[in-house]
Amino acid sequence: MIETAAAIARRVRTGEAKAEIIISHVLEKIAAENESLNAFLHVSSEEALAAARSVDRLVANGEDPGPLAGVPIALKDNIHVQGLPTTCGSKILGDYRAPYDSTVALRLKKAGALIVGKTNLDEFAMGSSTENSAFGPSRNPRDKSRVPGGSSGGSAAAVAAGLVPLALGSDTGGSIRQPASFCGVVGLKPTYGSVSRYGLTAFGSSLDQIGPLAQTVEDAELCWRVIAGHDPRDSTSAPGAPPEAEEGGVAGLTVGLPEEYFQEGLDPAVETIVRNAVEGLQKRGANVKKISLPHTRFSLSVYYIIAPCEASSNLSRFDGVRFGHRASQSAALESLYANSRGEGFGAEVKRRIMLGTYALSAGYYDAYYRKAQRVRSLIKKDFDRAFAEVDVIATPTAPTTAFKLGEKTKDPLMMYLSDVYTLSCNLAGHAGISVPCGNAPDGLPVGLQLMAAAGREPTLFRAARAVGTPS
């Protein structure tokens, strides 16, 4: 383990610890352990050291170094940091380097955080195991024969291995929460619009959110407060600053338990641990209430239409013309496109581009895209009804614990089912968090997913802090 972000920031801000020394230890540890984990695709040692020195200078001068002063943080490699590579886990970006800072990177830098590198992911965040990375899979620090989950597997592994106290991931259908669950860390998918998407390579634009992976709920909240808040460069960004923190525990909150999330397909060991965790919340004063989210069963189908539709358009810019990989033998324009994209994209990305292109085609649009949007609004209505009665909803984050490398790569549908409990939260735009709530008999971590209505992260944190704490 590594010190929490809150503890590091506290010590650096008071001058008790030097950011430069902290970052040096972190860089050493990454150098020693990354080879077996493949969590980092790029380590920005020099930039991180320079940032650490500037934090130390600010402290020495008596200036405010920011709320994340000296805190090492890793960013998923689909989020831009100016001057560093952005690969998106794909060959198609070639040697692309980000020409500008994402809004989250800017805010982290301003808050004194030290960006130590870029983490591995399923290509363009499409996957649930990090096995779709063009640069090899990451491994789960809890059992290196297993996947860390995905698509933010590198970020989850980096935090779980204690290489960094914080990492950013992106979550389109569970890509922060599922790996958090698999690796035994906390993972937050904020409300849609809460964190700016500017500088995040788009996958499913109406679903994508950037969020933190951390060792504790407190750290996740600390990081979220730095990166959240209105950004004029993202038209879907919510107005205003993030909502005020809420004090207190789970006592008095109503926790909804949707029956549809505890049915066939859920590993009994996972179910037992999740139900125990919910009982724990009840013991600490929460009211637990059975609820129903009847349209949840359509989430997977709806998601696998909307996300690929948006992706098929979002990924059109990777055409070999302005940046990234360009096929060498292309006599004509058509072949330049076909060859560059054919060589650059991996199998899962191609599958989703084809799915989305098909679903948006003339004659199919109404049957697929339009219908999926209609069902999406029914799923949203389910949540609206539920949140009229309960403060948070509790479910398993994933139906199983971390699976073995290669176990599901042959069967895309089995892989897709890994996100079955997390998709609806993105479709409805609400906030969700995965909190470790125990270990299965085989020793692998299990995550409890908590969801709160859009804009109610403070309530979500209140409930999440109570998970696993003594009653």
Place this chain on the structure above:
Amino acid sequence: MSGTWELVIGLETHVQLATRSKLFCPCPVLFGSEANTSICPVCSGQPGSLPVLNRRAIELAFRGGLALECRLVERSIFARKNYFYPDLPKGYQISQYDRPFAEDGTLKTDEGPVRIERVHLEEDAGKLVHEAGFSGVDLGRAGTPLIEIVTRPEIVSPEQAIAYLTRLKATMQYCGVSNCDMEKGELRCDANVSIRRPGDPLGTKVEVKNLNSFKAVKDSIVYEFSRQRRALEANEKLFQETRLWDTDAGRTRTMRVKEAEHDYRYFPDPDLVPLEATEKWLYSIRANLPELPGARRDRFMSKLGLTAYDADVLVAEKPLADYFEEVLVGAGKESAKTASNWIQSELLGKLNETGISVDESPVTAAQTAELLGLVASGRISGKIAKEVFTKMWDCGRSPAALVSELGLAQVSDKGQVGVWVDQAIAENPKAVEDMKAGNGKAIGALVGSVMKKSKGKANPGLVNQLIQEKIA
């Protein structure tokens, strides 16, 4: 089987909005600058970049929609038009599809009203630059705001098409929506052309592109009419296709047939929220709409007594009509007719000759007014005025100063003019004879002779009067 055919034309016109910055990013809109100098992560389609709508562009677009008497849609939607081309950096164009911002308008023209089906807002693409051995992409223009104005397929003649475009251009210029400089590509037009027998349903249409001037629009329609008529009269089948106008060859050529056309896979752009036309905002835009060309034309006719033809010429270019009205400020409304004639013959003549625009005219409207005042007061003749105008054009000085400096003032002194008249009578016995024989036209030779002697300065009224007196 010959006989009557009806022409059916629909026009799709792209008008570039006169904003300082692009539609979705702060890059300045520049013309003719070095390639790729005005670009950023957004308009060059970098991963992770996001569009943010330019508020000024919406305002101008709404203004244009209102000027075309459209109904503004309360919540219009931006859609992505997906296709691959090197000048399209994102692989899709942000446009509007099934929910455009304005619908159902009308534009009155000199050839009758033309109904507008829709107006939508979209971003321009970049352009390809072909050089020896390679092609480059210039994204300087990518993201420039455009509105596309689509008429119903109800235009019936090339003349009406031109009248529509002329009035559209003037209307857009009047409300400051666009400068509509065709040479800079600020106004671009495609024509959908088909023909049919009277009373029949619409025929197979052809979309004609690459129309770089109003003349090209007119010529291509005329060409398509005869091409389609010949084909149908020979019982050939027409294909729905896109054709390119070749100005040099004076004909259209097939670019692509319908089967080969793109499936653009339009869908709502998830990066943008719906465009809201709130009543309050529309009210203020409507309240600030300037007088439109149609109204100005009517006013020129009813209040200033201009003919329809004169009013049309002046109104077609806003700066020209503005110049005209400025001249009247100095010269008075009663000189409207004179001012209109002067502007159309002298000013436009000089402008065409030198290839500059009204705004750049070295002779200001106030100076023209002063010049016309000199004519009206009898200080100089109309002929001398033209001479003075040329001098003003070259040196930019005031007419009064030039007149006195060059001694060009009209001579109205009876004694001096009488001397010239006596000489003319002595030198032209034949003309005198003719006049006496009752041929009134013969006076012209005598007047001409006096003018020559006086270097054009003799007061023509006085010259006429004295000749009549002396010969009678």
